[in-house]
Amino acid sequence: MTKDQTIGEALRARGVSRRGFLKFCAATASLMALPPAMVPKIAAALEKARRPSVIWLSFQECTGCTESLTRSHSPTIEDLIFNSISLDYHHTLQAASGTAAEEDRKTAMKENYGKYLLVVDGSIPVGNPGFSTIAGVSNMDMLLETAAGAAAIIAVGTCAAFGGIPYADPNPTKARSVTAFLKEYGNRLPNTFTVDETGQTDPVDVTNKPVINVSGCPPIPVVISGVLAHFLTFGKLPELDSLGRPMAFYGKSIHDRCYRRPFYDKGLFANSFDDEGAKKGWCLYKLGCKGPTTYNACATTKWNEGTSFPIQSGHPCLGCSEPDFWDGGGFYKALSTPTGDITRTAVYAIGAGAAAGVALGALNRSKRAHMRKTHSKVGIDDLEKGDKS
Amino acid sequence: MLPHIDDACHSVPGSAATGNVIPLLHEVRHALQALLEQGAETVIDLRAIPLGPGEEERIAETLGRGEVQVSMSALGPSELIETRYPGVWMSLHRNQEGEVIGRYIEICLVPSLVRSQEADIRYGLQELDSRLQE
């Protein structure tokens, strides 16, 4: 596939009939949670769209997001989408390595300056640039350098979107999400900056680069490809929520779409794993389900091509698409319970209260005894004292 | 072949339902009336509707199978059947690896993908021409 072909031409060249192309467009519309009536518009847009260059940078991550998206032994619709883009750089998937790979990246950046999509997975450690490096370049520098000419950044996975597991207490590497990193360091010069690299002579302030957060640990594969498909079709990013996530997939909470909701409403809960309630498929709120405060498409789109999702398989939702879900008070602690040890606090408080009460009581008694001895009378002022409360 | 959901879906017992089955069938009914009276076609994307385990089978069972079954091979296998209610079609699309990429209920005379496409006809005409010239 040459870079100048449109997607329509590229598919035709691969022997895909127009019928096949329309089937692909229908699947893409479904992916992007768009109504079937949009299919002709998507077909028209994709036919004319040029394949954008995509650079994928993997930082402090576990590679789960890449695994989620690309099942290496069974390509899916995601594969088709990847064939519609020019994935110019990806550590796990590319064959090249070392200097050759880095040269590929720099060439792609230069040739597509201002137009390429930058996909980031993993968080960025700022505690010490040496904590995570690629080809000797720190994550901080690589992101600053590559973000300069990007049209937009897609932060894939909760690590890139919100910090994820490296960000969890105590955050030893001082990991940052893409957005947090850009806000703090976006106007700095990467250490790798050389004047003639991208044709720029001044450092580019990337603080306000558009970032779309595709959170989840990992994100549902169709969500990743849905965002890419949206960008391919419409040339811009979809509508985002207050945390920068696409509304189409993160607009509703798990709780609002969960098929076990009728049990929550009726007050029928599983009390432990594998008890009667659990076997009957009752609500998992008591087992710590974070469904009420988690926004993702798991309850409708589900996983493994619509097979199931954690709650359906009997495990409470972890809230993995939300910020700080690792520090959310415990996976198996219900949302309505305290995070600390309140019982101990209450016991200490009773002790302290008893001591204070006894002390004050003794004080009151001695005051009363004194008043009796001196035959003090209760006056109108004493009576009105209580009245002012 | 259609509609077949893997047993993994049945692993969770319980009568939990989203209650979306009846409203969906009503939507189909209204679309069918619109087709009859105005010739308006409707496509319902089943992936966009939250359905509990077993609910999709209920829908498929209710709609049943009619006289026509179309098996298509374009970017992977697809099956489109007319249900026992003429004008109501159910389609299941898979990619080349056999994974499901789309499930629809179409209320129309014939699903659009079954019809031959103009670009393909043009291409085929060219091919036939060169074949006849040999």
Place this chain on the structure above:
Amino acid sequence: MTPAELLMWVRGPALQFATVVFVVGVAVRILEILLLGRKPDLAEARGSEVIGGLRTIISRSIPDRGTLQRSSFNVVAGYIFHAGFFLALFFFAPHILLLHDVFGVYWPSLPTQFIDALTVVSIITLLAVLFHRITHKVMRFLSRPSDYVAWLLTILPLITGYLAFHRVGLAPPLLMALHIGSVELLMIVFPFTKLMHAFTLFLGRYYNGAIAGRRGVNA
């Protein structure tokens, strides 16, 4: 602070602080009352103090005819919203989980729709109570700022709880945080206002009953 962080804060340090203030405050006030004690009754006892005291704790819950006739609104509305508040607090499943976590005890919950309806009834009743307090000459005369504060702190958990359950208006984590926060506010202010009646009513009723019981009469 994001809604999620706020929720973590109200479930964590804020709850610790509120618990300390509430427990210490209630303990101090009850002990002060108990330690001041009553004037010793030097006459010979004609009946049992304890039985009289305990009986009165229960018998005072039934309004006497005079009170019922004169202040029927106060009595009826009071019963309704107190019942609603307690049932919602102690028989709603997520609350039972919280109490189980703190006290280790567990009991069955009531159906959620029932609690939901009860909450609405309680909120409406509380609004009626406020209206009555403002419009009734005597009530208005007797009312102090702390009475209105206590009213506000009582209705806020009900309203925020209702909104949090139905997830309307704001993001669910924020609604949850506001609900828990409103309860903590109630806990902190509780020992300094007439809300202490929740505990002192038992002391008051017992004393009345004990005094009368010792004399051999019913209170």
